[in-house]
Amino acid sequence: xxxxxxxxxxxxxxxxxxxxxxxxxxxxxxxxxxxxxxxxxxxxxxxxxxxxxxxxxxxxxxxxxxxxxxxxxxxxxxxxxxxxxxxxxxxxxxxxxxxxxxxxxxxxxxxxxxxxxxxxxxxxxxxxxxxxxxxxxxxxxxxxxxxxxxxxxxxxxxxxxxxxxxxxxxxxxxxxxxxxxxxxxxxxxxxxxxxxxxxxxxxxxxxxxxxxxxxxxxxxxxxxxxxxxxxxxxxxxxxxxxxxxxxxxxxxxxxxxxxxxxxxxxxxxxxxxxxxxxxxxxxxxxxxxxxxxx
Numbered sequence: 275x276x277x278x279x280x281x282x283x284x285x286x287x288x289x290x291x292x293x294x295x296x297x298x299x300x301x302x303x304x305x306x307x308x309x310x311x312x313x314x315x316x317x318x319x320x321x322x323x324x325x326x327x328x329x330x331x332x333x334x335x336x337x338x339x340x341x342x343x344x345x346x347x348x349x350x351x352x353x354x355x356x357x358x359x360x361x362x363x364x365x366x367x368x369x370x371x372x373x374x375x376x377x378x379x380x381x382x383x384x385x386x387x388x389x390x391x392x393x394x395x396x397x398x399x400x401x402x403x404x405x406x407x408x409x410x411x412x413x414x415x416x417x418x419x420x421x422x423x424x425x426x427x428x429x430x431x432x433x434x435x436x437x438x439x440x441x442x443x444x445x446x447x448x449x450x451x452x453x454x455x456x457x458x459x460x461x462x463x464x465x466x467x468x469x470x471x472x473x474x475x476x477x478x479x480x481x482x483x484x485x486x487x488x489x490x491x492x493x494x495x496x497x498x499x500x501x502x503x504x505x506x507x508x509x510x511x512x513x514x515x516x517x518x519x520x521x522x523x524x525x526x527x528x529x530x531x532x533x534x535x536x537x538x539x540x541x542x543x544x545x546x547x548x549x550x551x552x553x554x555x556x557x558x559x560x561x562x563x564x565x566x567x568x
Contacts, residue, residue, distance in 0.1 A: 280510035284519045287500050292526030294496045301488035304480040307356040308469035312462060314489055315349075318497035319458040322451065329448040330455060340440040341453045345460025347433035352461060353468050354426030361419025370423040372405040372524055377431035378517035385435050391514075398514070401521050401553030408525060408546025434513045434520070441509040454502050518553065525550055 301310050323330075355371060362370075375398055382388070444450050508516050525547045 275507065275510045277511050277515075280507045281515060281519060283503055283507045284511070284516055285522075287504055288520055288523050289526050290496060290500055291520075292523050292529075294492050295527040297488040297491045297496075300484050301492070304482055304485040305478065306469065306473035306476060307360065308353065308465050308473045309477075309479070310489075311352055311356060312465040312469055314493045314497055315458050315462040315465060317489060317493035318501070319455065319462055321494065321498050322455045322458060322502075326451040326455070329451050332448060333452050337444075337449060337452050338456065340436075341456025342460055344433065344436055344440060344453060345457040346464075347429045347436060348457045349461030349464035351426045351429035351433055353464060354422045354429060357468075357472075358419040358421075358423035358426060361417055362423060370420060371427055371430070372521045373402070373424070374427045374430040374434070375401050375405070375517045375521040377428055378434055379514050381428075381431045381435045382438075382513045385432075385439065386513075397518055397553045399553075401518055401550050404546045404549030404551075404553055405521060405524070406546070407549060408543050410542060410546075430520075431517070434508070434516050437505065437508050438513045438516075441505060444509070447506075450506050451502070454505050457501060457505075458497070521553075522550060 298310070301314075305313070358370075379395070379398055440453065441450070444453065529547075
């Protein structure tokens with residue numbers, strides 16, 4: 275697969291991820307965060323096993339280890355981000371989560387020992403500036419939620435980088451689906467443990483139509499389908515480019531909110547979104563434009 279096709283798929287993934295915010299917000303009105311995540315992942319895991327479970331019969335120890343590691347960062351990122359949102363604002367959460375675009379190059383260089391392209395560095399700086407303008411977070415009064423969200427961002431940076439490392443040699447669909455199932459399994463176990471230890475005291479649950487709709491979108495589309503696509507295509511680009519594309523998620527989420535619930539965007543948000551888009555495009559076209567001008 276060509277790199278640009280991989281990056282187009284990652285952009286599509288980011289658009290669909292952008293919609294999860296509204297559906298998750300709806301779902302959390304009917305059950306606690308860890309239980310919601312457990313049900314979401316359990317549904318995705320069950321679908322994966324029913325459709326492709328036969329591939330687990332050929333599972334080897336290397337892929338098992340890789341899948342569990344990916345699942346650890348996958349689940350840790352989700353849980354820390356969800357609990358962090360309980361104690362901080364949406365704008366601060368979006369800004370801190372988007373900082374994965376800053377951490378990923380350092381994790382990439384630390385783990386893979388490769389030089390980062392100068393245009394990628396420039397793109398990261400531009401995107402970070404745009405993200406700050408777009409989210410306009412209040413950096414005063416740092417709280418527990420901010421700290422948990424920051425930890426989740428580091429988990430996402432390691433997840434994106436390990437996805438690159440572990441999928442480079444996965445040439446068959448069977449190997450890819452093994453990683454998907456193991457990720458979902460590990461995330462499910464972690465969320466169940468978090469629910470039993472943290473949320474079981476304040477338990478609440480209502481099986482409403484809104485909860486079913488929320489879980490349908492987030493489980494089948496955002497968790498099962500997108501994890502499969504992400505695991506299949508990211509290896510054709512770099513972790514830094516993937517992080518740059520994923521950084522657009524809060525922008526996309528805001529535009530989806532604009533369309534779905536008429537949440538009005540101000541000029542600052544449009545400006546920040548434009549700068550972030552310019553940052554992502556600079557990573558793709560910087561060398562090309564520089565050569566033409568030269």
